[in-house]
Amino acid sequence: MLFKAGQSGRDLLKKDKPMLPESLGVYVAGLYLTVLTLFIPINYLGKANHSTLVSYLSALLSICCMILLGFVDDVLDLRWRDKVFLPAVASLPLLLVYFVNEGITYVTVPIPFREYFGNYIDLAIFCTNSINILAGINGLEVGQSVVIAIFIMLHNIIQIMLNISPQLCENNYFSLYMLIPFTTLSLTLLKYNWYPAKVFVGDTYCYFAGMTFAVVGILGHFSKTMMLFFLPQIFNFVFSVPQLFKMVPCPRHRMPNLNVTSGKLENSFAEFDLSEVNIIGLICIKILRALGLIDLKKAANEERVIISNFTILNSCLIWFGSLSERDLAKLMIFLQIFACLFGLSVRYGFSNLLY
Amino acid sequence: MLFKAGQSGRDLLKKDKPMLPESLGVYVAGLYLTVLTLFIPINYLGKANHSTLVSYLSALLSICCMILLGFVDDVLDLRWRDKVFLPAVASLPLLLVYFVNEGITYVTVPIPFREYFGNYIDLAIFCTNSINILAGINGLEVGQSVVIAIFIMLHNIIQIMLNISPQLCENNYFSLYMLIPFTTLSLTLLKYNWYPAKVFVGDTYCYFAGMTFAVVGILGHFSKTMMLFFLPQIFNFVFSVPQLFKMVPCPRHRMPNLNVTSGKLENSFAEFDLSEVNIIGLICIKILRALGLIDLKKAANEERVIISNFTILNSCLIWFGSLSERDLAKLMIFLQIFACLFGLSVRYGFSNLLY
Numbered sequence: 127m128l129f130k131a132g133q134s135g136r137d138l139l140k141k142d143k144p145m146l147p148e149s150l151g152v153y154v155a156g157l158y159l160t161v162l163t164l165f166i167p168i169n170y171l172g173k174a175n176h177s178t179l180v181s182y183l184s185a186l187l188s189i190c191c192m193i194l195l196g197f198v199d200d201v202l203d204l205r206w207r208d209k210v211f212l213p214a215v216a217s218l219p220l221l222l223v224y225f226v227n228e229g230i231t232y233v234t235v236p237i238p239f240r241e242y243f244g245n246y247i248d249l250a251i252f253c254t255n256s257i258n259i260l261a262g263i264n265g266l267e268v269g270q271s272v273v274i275a276i277f278i279m280l281h282n283i284i285q286i287m288l289n290i291s292p293q294l295c296e297n298n299y300f301s302l303y304m305l306i307p308f309t310t311l312s313l314t315l316l317k318y319n320w321y322p323a324k325v326f327v328g329d330t331y332c333y334f335a336g337m338t339f340a341v342v343g344i345l346g347h348f349s350k351t352m353m354l355f356f357l358p359q360i361f362n363f364v365f366s367v368p369q370l371f372k373m374v375p376c377p378r379h380r381m382p383n384l385n386v387t388s389g390k391l392e393n394s395f396a397e398f399d400l401s402e403v404n405i406i407g408l409i410c411i412k413i414l415r416a417l418g419l420i421d422l423k424k425a426a427n428e429e430r431v432i433i434s435n436f437t438i439l440n441s442c443l444i445w446f447g448s449l450s451e452r453d454l455a456k457l458m459i460f461l462q463i464f465a466c467l468f469g470l471s472v473r474y475g476f477s478n479l480l481y
Numbered sequence: 482m483l484f485k486a487g488q489s490g491r492d493l494l495k496k497d498k499p500m501l502p503e504s505l506g507v508y509v510a511g512l513y514l515t516v517l518t519l520f521i522p523i524n525y526l527g528k529a530n531h532s533t534l535v536s537y538l539s540a541l542l543s544i545c546c547m548i549l550l551g552f553v554d555d556v557l558d559l560r561w562r563d564k565v566f567l568p569a570v571a572s573l574p575l576l577l578v579y580f581v582n583e584g585i586t587y588v589t590v591p592i593p594f595r596e597y598f599g600n601y602i603d604l605a606i607f608c609t610n611s612i613n614i615l616a617g618i619n620g621l622e623v624g625q626s627v628v629i630a631i632f633i634m635l636h637n638i639i640q641i642m643l644n645i646s647p648q649l650c651e652n653n654y655f656s657l658y659m660l661i662p663f664t665t666l667s668l669t670l671l672k673y674n675w676y677p678a679k680v681f682v683g684d685t686y687c688y689f690a691g692m693t694f695a696v697v698g699i700l701g702h703f704s705k706t707m708m709l710f711f712l713p714q715i716f717n718f719v720f721s722v723p724q725l726f727k728m729v730p731c732p733r734h735r736m737p738n739l740n741v742t743s744g745k746l747e748n749s750f751a752e753f754d755l756s757e758v759n760i761i762g763l764i765c766i767k768i769l770r771a772l773g774l775i776d777l778k779k780a781a782n783e784e785r786v787i788i789s790n791f792t793i794l795n796s797c798l799i800w801f802g803s804l805s806e807r808d809l810a811k812l813m814i815f816l817q818i819f820a821c822l823f824g825l826s827v828r829y830g831f832s833n834l835l836y
Binding site for chain 1: 507511514515518519521522525526531532534535538539541542545546548549550552553556570573574577578580581
């Protein structure tokens with residue numbers, strides 16, 4: 127059905143470049159919304175707490191808006207600079223309701239409106255786009271989301287066991303309600319999206335996953351802790367900045383290339399003249415090269431250089447040599463798990479210093 | 482942008498059959514959601530009434546789900562028998578929340594669960610699909626929706642002026658909040674969708690409009706009155722039943738045909754052998770022919786007959802002769818206005834007998 131509607135794409139990192147159905151994320155996301163909707167009477171029937179139901183509904187509404195916008199993006203292929211701000215639009219219901227809700231509960235406390243709004247919109251934009259940027263090989267988008275979700279749930283369980291205050295417990299239970307169905311459904315999707323992928327998940331899934339995390343972080347009041355589980359994404363984003371903001375030339379696709387003979391992935395490169403790059407770009411290249419994150423070679427034409435693209439995937443290929451797509455995906459998942467473990471230990475080991 | 486994504490269709494009732502962008506409804510619907518979201522702080526900030534905010538959010542969530550499903554349908558072209566039940570899925574958030582909400586407010590009153598649920602799901606399915614069926618010529622979907630919305634608002638204003646009880650007033654204000662932006666945005670869309678159309682609205686719009694009416698009818702507690710404004714849709718649906726349920730052969734498209742020489746619309750026909758039709762079908766044909774609603778002729782091949790399709794559009798062409806597309810659309814809008822006026826007078830003139 128997706129094929130017929132033109133919702134399909136070529137898997138560029140396979141020898142025969144097969145056509146795969148795209149936007150499978152929209153099914154999973156729809157199923158997720160249905161499950162959470164069916165939870166409403168289970169969780170709230172007979173309880174007099176309207177305030178938490180309001181939060182829950184605003185969360186669903188924001189996720190639903192994000193899925194809608196993500197699917198529109200998949201179908202219409204919006205421009206990059208428009209896409210970045212879709213999560214801001216979708217997070218409006220959540221933020222406005224949160225604001226109204228807090229306004230009712232703590233009406234005496236003046237809320238620093240702009241600062242607080244800005245932070246949370248940033249969170250929504252960051253969560254969605256950082257997952258969307260760290261992508262390009264089979265299973266990576268879904269895999270990293272599952273790992274992050276599992277670590278957030280671990281954090282929630284620890285918090286509930288510490289039992290600091292009833293309000294805190296409730297926030298963490300809320301997060302679990304949201305993430306258990308998310309993880310289950312994502313694992314099912316991962317089965318089909320893992321190498322060799324039978325389906326693509328589309329931008330819809332990245333937006334959906336990112337928005338779910340943002341919602342959980344905002345309403346669960348642990349957005350700072352959550353950032354600790356996004357370390358690879360933060361690193362990848364900062365690393366990408368010189369290319370994303372055109373300080374260094376950026377090709378259309380930055381994912382690794384397939385070496386057809388060996389069947390392994392190799393670095394993809396951007397080729398350009400060093401004189402085209404301004405001083406900031408040159409400094410970036412120098413620093414990143416010194417750190418061993420990028421590879422720089424003279425091109426066949428003596429005056430030009432080729433430089434590996436600024437993504438964490440390319441850096442991994444520099445450090446570990448050529449890898450098959452499956453191995454690179456595994457490596458990235460291990461990296462994510464390692465980073466999340468580090469984040470969790472920072473949260474509970476050094477939290478006195480940070481918070 | 483919609484063209485590039487394959488979201489376009491031919492306008493079959495024009496001489497040159499131009500390609501027009503489709504699914505424009507999704508923009509309007511998205512804008513509508515944004516406007517209603519921005520209303521949240523205006524309406525609810527500082528008020529302690531969480532219960533109405535819960536209703537409002539569940540309404541937005543249902544409409545958002547419906548838009549998402551409608552757009553998925555536009556892109557994927559779902560089968561007819563799946564489409565019919567999409568509104569039931571989308572109305573779940575509304576109904577479950579309503580149930581929970583009532584459960585809190587009137588917890589002592591046992592609600593006849595199944596009966597009540599069934600009624601409201603029926604309402605959602607009816608409102609969306611009846612608008613979707615009465616379609617096929619430029620401006621008709623949007624035009625009828627605007628007329629219905631205006632009459633519902635008239636009803637609301639009358640109710641508010643009668644000022645029977647504060648609860649009733651609040652319900653009617655709620656309906657106005659929902660319908661004023663809807664009407665404004667639909668009128669803008671109508672400007673581009675009216676003959677000769679520059680855009681198509683897609684199933685997205687029909688679902689969106691129908692769901693908005695269903696939500697307003699359910700939460701405003703005037704679903705029976707609303708049915709009075711849907712008389713042409715009810716008539717068209719009942720009239721279509723013999724073809725929809727295959728008692729009489731049903732061609733792929735049932736909208737009128739264009740006579741290229743005169744530039745006017747003429748009846749479209751289904752051709753078949755009378756012996757193919759079972760006894761129920763024959764009775765339907767006999768009754769409808771006696772009422773002058775359908776036209777039956779001998780086909781060129783003596784053994785077969787041709788029969789005008791069972792839609793209100795075809796009946797109008799029988800009564801009034803060939804009409805241009807613009808005139809037929811105008812006629813239908815007048816019919817809708819007339820039917821709504823009749824409905825309104827029934828509601829206020831004979832309400833003692835009916836309610």
